[in-house]
Structure formats: structure tokens, C-alpha cells
Amino acid sequence: MLLIRMRRLVSVNSLVFFLVIAIITVGLFGLPRGEAKDSEVSLPPLQAHPLPLTLKNWNDSQNSGDYFSLMESTPVGSLIWSEFPIKVYWDQPNLSGDHSAAKRRFEQWAELVKQAITEWNQYLPLIEIQQEESADIIIKRDNPSLGAKINPETGKLEIPRARSAQTDYKLYIRADNPPILCHRMTIQISPNLSQELILSAVRHELGHALGIWGHSPVETDALYFSQVRNPPPISVRDINTLKKVYEQPTRLGWTMSQGN
């Protein structure tokens, strides 16, 4: 079921991507003819980044395999980070003198998020930041938004069933000189999850946010497509997959080339 949700999510994301790219393209190329030439900008070509040291040093002597072949393709190539540490913001309860059970639950939620970040930090450097607007990955304590859409076959409005967690991405152009194509990941984790499910949900969604854009068919991987009774820790196969993802070419993190 989660696999289907993920696929749906990915197709929505792909659509968003195409729209963003369309906006970029239209915005940059849709200038008055004759004046456009000096301002034309193309998306960066697909290129691989150097492997982060943590993954370069990763070696699975057991050859446990991976599920890289199940990764979804995106219009910008691999959804990887190339500047480290990756900046992560997550929701925190108010520090005011509120000692309610609701605040305690929020604190526990934030602690479990931190725990999942610590787990992934062994494989890719992550850092906590307090400013949401500067974050690469934003983790919200929200019910995932339901993206209703029209089914082209039936013409009817489809409202997907509520999810407990979701990861979404957006593209933007960072105003460096020259400008760089960047992405930002937003994770939503429902406040209604039980304590034990929060950790596994954040662990799973962080895997997506770090670049594992697909699911494992094996129950003992953190990126298994469905929720299981005893959620597994990050597996060797998860990291084998992550390493392969980071070896792939991407348009992200590269400069927008000036046309002429």
C-alpha cells in the first residue's frame, strides 16, 4: 500500500518538477525575442558529484546487495546532496511554561526525530539548524497533505487515503554567481503516530530525503515499502543503495549554464 502511495507521490512530484522546470524555462526563455539572448539560461547538464567521504569509505564485505534498480527516475537525475553537512530543521515545542501531556508528546516526537537524524549522520553528515528557511531538509509535525487529483480515465476526483508520513521535494535556483540548481526536501510526520512508529517513519522518510527515491522489497530494510511490526534499523542494503544513488549523475548542485 505504501508503495502505491509512494508511486502516486512520485508522479505528483514529477509533475511538480516538470511544472517548475516549465516555469523556469518559460520564465527564462519567454523573454521578448531579440532581447532574450543575453539572459538565456539552461538547466545544468547531468553530472556526477564526487562521492562524500562517508560513502566512499563504506564497504560491504558481505555483498548484501541493494535495491538500486527500484529507484524512481526524476527530471533532474539523482536527488542527492553535494554540500555538507546537510542542514536539517525540525519542529520543536514551545519553550514556554506549558507542562501539558500534549507538549510532552511533542518533545518525545522531537527527540525521536533527533535520534533518526543521528542514525543517518553516520552515513551522510547532517547538522541541526534553527532557521526553517535556510534548511535543506524540513521535518514538520503535520498530517501529510492530501493531493487530490482528477483521474484522467474516469474524469473523477480522487482523494487519496490519509498517510502517516510523506516526503516531498521542490526545486529552486540559488542566487549564487553563477546561480545553482538546488532542491529542498519537506518531510511531514503525523502527530498521531505512536512513539515506536515515529522513529521508524522518520528513519524511512529521511532515507527518501537523502536520495533513496524508491522502496526496498525486503522487509529488513528501513526503506521497505510497507510498515512492519518490528521496524528494522538502517540496513547494509540501505547504505549500499544510498552509495549507488550518490554515484549517479544529477542536475542538482551544478551551475545554471548561460546560453548564447
Ligand SMILES: [Zn+2]
Ligand atoms: Zn517511502
